[in-house]
Amino acid sequence: MLTGLSLRLRIFLFFCLLAAGGLAVVLGALWLAYVRTGNPNLMDAFVLAALMAGFGLVALVAGIWLLFDENVAKPIERLSSSMRVRAHAGAEGSLDLHAARYLGDLAPAAAGLAGQLNASAMDTAAAVAAETAHLSAEKERLTALLTEIPVAMLLANPRHQIVLYDGQAAGVLAQIAHPRLNASLFDYFQRDSLERAYARLVKTGLEVSCTLSGADGAQTYQARMKPLGNAPGYMLILDEASARIAPEAPRPLVYDFDLLNQVADAAVDDMDLNALNFAVFDTETTGLLPHKDEIVQIGAVRVVKGRIVPGERLDLLVDPGRPIPPASTRVHGVSDAMVRGAPDIVAAARQFHHFSRDSVIVAHNAPFDMAFLRRHAKRCELEWQHPILDTVLLSAVLFGASETHTLDALCDRLGVTIPAELRHTALGDAQATAEVLCRMLPMLRARGFNRFGEVIRETRKHGRLLEDLN
Numbered sequence: 001m002l003t004g005l006s007l008r009l010r011i012f013l014f015f016c017l018l019a020a021g022g023l024a025v026v027l028g029a030l031w032l033a034y035v036r037t038g039n040p041n042l043m044d045a046f047v048l049a050a051l052m053a054g055f056g057l058v059a060l061v062a063g064i065w066l067l068f069d070e071n072v073a074k075p076i077e078r079l080s081s082s083m084r085v086r087a088h089a090g091a092e093g094s095l096d097l098h099a100a101r102y103l104g105d106l107a108p109a110a111a112g113l114a115g116q117l118n119a120s121a122m123d124t125a126a127a128v129a130a131e132t133a134h135l136s137a138e139k140e141r142l143t144a145l146l147t148e149i150p151v152a153m154l155l156a157n158p159r160h161q162i163v164l165y166d167g168q169a170a171g172v173l174a175q176i177a178h179p180r181l182n183a184s185l186f187d188y189f190q191r192d193s194l195e196r197a198y199a200r201l202v203k204t205g206l207e208v209s210c211t212l213s214g215a216d217g218a219q220t221y222q223a224r225m226k227p228l229g230n231a232p233g234y235m236l237i238l239d240e241a242s243a244r245i246a247p248e249a250p251r252p253l254v255y256d257f258d259l260l261n262q263v264a265d266a267a268v269d270d271m272d273l274n275a276l277n278f279a280v281f282d283t284e285t286t287g288l289l290p291h292k293d294e295i296v297q298i299g300a301v302r303v304v305k306g307r308i309v310p311g312e313r314l315d316l317l318v319d320p321g322r323p324i325p326p327a328s329t330r331v332h333g334v335s336d337a338m339v340r341g342a343p344d345i346v347a348a349a350r351q352f353h354h355f356s357r358d359s360v361i362v363a364h365n366a367p368f369d370m371a372f373l374r375r376h377a378k379r380c381e382l383e384w385q386h387p388i389l390d391t392v393l394l395s396a397v398l399f400g401a402s403e404t405h406t407l408d409a410l411c412d413r414l415g416v417t418i419p420a421e422l423r424h425t426a427l428g429d430a431q432a433t434a435e436v437l438c439r440m441l442p443m444l445r446a447r448g449f450n451r452f453g454e455v456i457r458e459t460r461k462h463g464r465l466l467e468d469l470n
Contacts, residue, residue: 006400008073015065019058026053075100077400079107084398088446089414089439152238155228157260160185160194163233164255170311172221172238176214177354180302181309182259182277185236187357188215197225201234233260254312256305268360268387269453273441276452278303278389279356280434281314282426283369284332286324290371294320295345296334298352299426301434302359306441308434314355315427317342332424349373349380356386360452364407364433365469366390387452391433392466393459394440398447401462407432414439 005013027050034046079100100107152168162183165173173179176188185194190213197210208225226235268276281300287293295318302312317334319342329335343351352373363369366388374384395405399413407429411418416435422428449455 007077008069008400008402011068011073012065015061015068019061022057022061023054026050026057071102074400074402075103075107078403079103081399084443084446085414085439088442154236155233155255155260156185156236157233157262159262160198161259161262163257163259164253166253169238170254175219176216178312178314178351179254180312180355180357181254181256182262182304183358186215187354189213189221190215190217197223198234201225201227228260231260254309258305269451269456271452272450273445273452273455274306277359278362278434278437279352279359279386280362280430280437281352281356281369282363282429282433283372284328284334284424284426285372286320286322286328290368290375293372294318294322295348295372296320296324296328296339297332297426298348299428299430300352300355301427301430302355303362303434303437306438308431308438313427313430314352316348316351318348319344321345332426345376346380349376349382353380353382353384359386360389361386362389362391362433362437364391364410364429364436365466366392367466367470387456389437389452389455390459390466391436391440392469393462394437394444394455396462396465397449397455397458398440398443401465405465407436410436 030046030050030053034042097107152172153166154162154169154173155164157163162179162181162185165179165181170179173188180187193210193212197208197212200208205227207227210223210225212221212223213219214221222239224237224239226237228234262275279300279302281298283295283299284297285293285295297318298314298316300314302309317339319339321344324334324336324339342348361370361384367390370384370388373382377384391407391410392405395403395410399405403409408418410416411432414436416432416439418428418432422431444450444455449458
């Protein structure tokens with residue numbers, strides 16, 4: 001029953017039990033002594049003795065508990081979380097031996113083990129890096145070759161979710177909405193024409209030519225659908241006329257072949273953490289009051305299967321419709337001149353809403369950022385019903401509620417570097433939060449939290465942290 005409680009709480013309960021037992025013994029002894037005297041006139045003296053002994057005992061136990069909590073319980077939690085960071089998040093750095101100085105040889109032994117693990121990990125990382133560099137070079141060659149082919153090409157699984165797209169396909173999809181790995185093709189093309197073509201493909205096993213209509217109905221695309229041999233899913237090729245618009249900047253070949261075997265969606269609470277899509281975002285605003293201030297910048301990054309997807313990001317300046325206070329500009333660097341001509345909150349919120357479709361929204365202190373979006377939900381004709389995960393609460397789950405949970409502290413703890421020029425920009429903070437999330441996901445699994453619902457139930461135990469922040 002008590003195994004679900006934190007170490008510090010269990011130790012606190014132990015000292016409470018110790019105090020209660022001590023009080024019972026003292027009061028019982030005094031009562032027995034009073035009865036044995038047989039003198040009712042001594043009642044006041046015994047009551048006074050009981051009060052003094054009781055308060056003294058409680059004060060003594062409380063003092064010892066505070067010392068034990070500060071010098072034993074907290075250091076054990078810090079040591080275990082530091083070991084878990086090194087084991088599962090890949091962060092380096094030395095353990096804080098001074099904080100654990102009262103734990104005997106435990107801290108030096110843990111430091112020695114961490115050093116051995118780091119040395120072994122470095123050797124493995126060097127070998128992996130060499131092979132990764134080779135694969136990266138091969139991928140660049142493949143991307144360059146595909147760039148020269150005048151068609152847009154993407155792969156989809158049998159559930160019509162995007163498994164791979166190239167630069168030209170990114171340009172075509174961007175005409176409709178932001179390209180997203182693992183997104184449904186029905187977000188980009190009308191369902192009927194796509195499903196009819198796929199039904200013919202399944203029936204004949206042969207290539208099918210088709211005409212697809214954009215989801216907005218504004219444009220049609222000539223396409224070919226090809227089977228993938230023994231692999232599930234299909235290749236969708238949009239011919240030259242459909243691929244004339246290239247993305248604004250070169251995009252890498254974006255893929256995850258594990259998505260070919262994606263299983264049917266379960267209820268989000270029952271989904272494995274690695275099966276979730278995350279839209280990690282941050283905002284910069286004119287001030288700190290969600291009921292009256294406005295958003296001036298939205299930055300967002302997508303995480304699929306526990307990794308940040310390159311190229312899938314939003315970096316939007318937003319016209320707040322009012323002057324930006326100079327004090328706010330000094331913090332985030334967004335000025336009135338920068339937002340002049342930028343989209344308003346309606347257009348920007350709709351872009352982010354589509355970007356985060358079928359995803360868990362993640363932010364650091366999410367209630368603050370979501371309050372700005374929800375305030376304009378009716379005006380934007382949007383409903384923010386996404387599941388939401390807060391990295392402040394994840395930090396409390398993994399490192400203990402008594403630790404510091406700022407984004408800077410989390411980055412230091414997990415070995416994430418935020419370039420100085422990107423700190424306090426929406427995209428920079430969103431990128432840092434996404435990297436922090438990717439390092440915390442395996443730590444959560446190591447703690448036995450494998451499904452989203454399990455994580456949410458654990459974070460709710462620390463909800464008071466967000467109340468204090470806001």
